[in-house]
Amino acid sequence: MDKSKEIIDKIKRDHIQPRPRWHFLLKDTLIWLACGIGIFIGAAAFSVILFAIQQTDFELTTHLSHSRFELVLGLLPFIWIIALIVFLLIAIFSLQKSRSGYKFSWLRLVGFSALLSILLGTLFFIGGGAQWLESTFAANVSVYEGIQEKKQKMWMSPEAGLLSGMVEEANPGQFVLVDFEQKKWTVAYDSSTFIAPVVVLEAGEQVKMVGKQTDNSHFTAEEIRPWGGRANRQKMQDRRGKN
């Protein structure tokens, strides 16, 4: 018997129907959706990593026995590193599973996904999205310890020579500082103290300091820097320029 006829008979007899086109369209759409989500969330995670790097006080490497890398890791919640890796993997595997994905080597797929995430993540960071995302997370997820929270903890070690907070009252040679735990400190400084040019010692200014704790409520500053990162400093300068 003609083999082709056998097959046609079997198809007719068993009522075998071709799977509908929408089935494959849905599959393709889901694959591309997974790829898009992977790249987008990967980009968001990368932007928060950039934000953490921006918020890291690399000047501390001279005071603390930590490398720059350790300082960034100390500040960066690991969830973002995990998110970056997981969602990048999702993007890479989705791309590979797309109709033409097999035509590209793994190296190209990894490179393409990583590059796209880095590019989008950088744009998101420049647009201020990273800070917004991070602070939204910190405000709404109780178990999440945000970058600012970690930074405050790092700078709330007067016994280790690190103190931060808001200037409440400033006088020549000393000022009153309220730290992030609402404790008042009298901070002394002199001509040998390094004061960052952008810092204006007046009420309302948020600062971080390296120095020495002299007693329970007194601190002698060796370095005074603005609390925020470069972006915050720029904002402060703009604000002062307008005033």
Next chain:
Amino acid sequence: MYVSKEECRELSDAEAVEKALLQVDYFACLYNKYEVLLIRYIRRIALVSSEEAEDILQDAFIKIWSNLNEFDQHLKFSSWIYRIVHNETLSVWRKKKSYGKDRQVQLDDNLFEIGAEDSDADGTMREQKHLLAHDVLEQLPIKYKTVLVLKFLEGMHYDEISDVLKIPEGTVATRINRAKKAFEKIAADQQPGFFEKE
């Protein structure tokens, strides 16, 4: 409905696919066009009898029918069906490997025919070469055997092999190079100088 061979001959693969989706009998055109090629390919890869190869092809064609709407017009239809047949063949080959290691299959003389360059060689020499080529191919890992069969016996280009095996063209090239070296090494060990270029 019967579709005549003449009518089938006038249809391109894409047209036959379109017509088959409307009227299943046109699917026979595709089967008849590729039957001989694919049965030979199945036998080269899985070393099965003609009857088993026909069964594999029948199962593969039912899968091709079920997935006919997935056929991407950017791809050559032949590459797409080779892919499905290849996967079906490998799955049978793996089962056979696990359950029937000692089974012997009678091979056709021309199943592993080498290239046209050997056409002037005498019959005995040709036969010996075929048998040795078959022996050597059988000793190669399946991924090497597959690329060599597709490239040198099925006469496919790198892009077509890439579409069949769903691997990048660069990987196809690397795999063919490695497979050739492995083939030459086994052949040289088995019968020194037999495959050397004149």
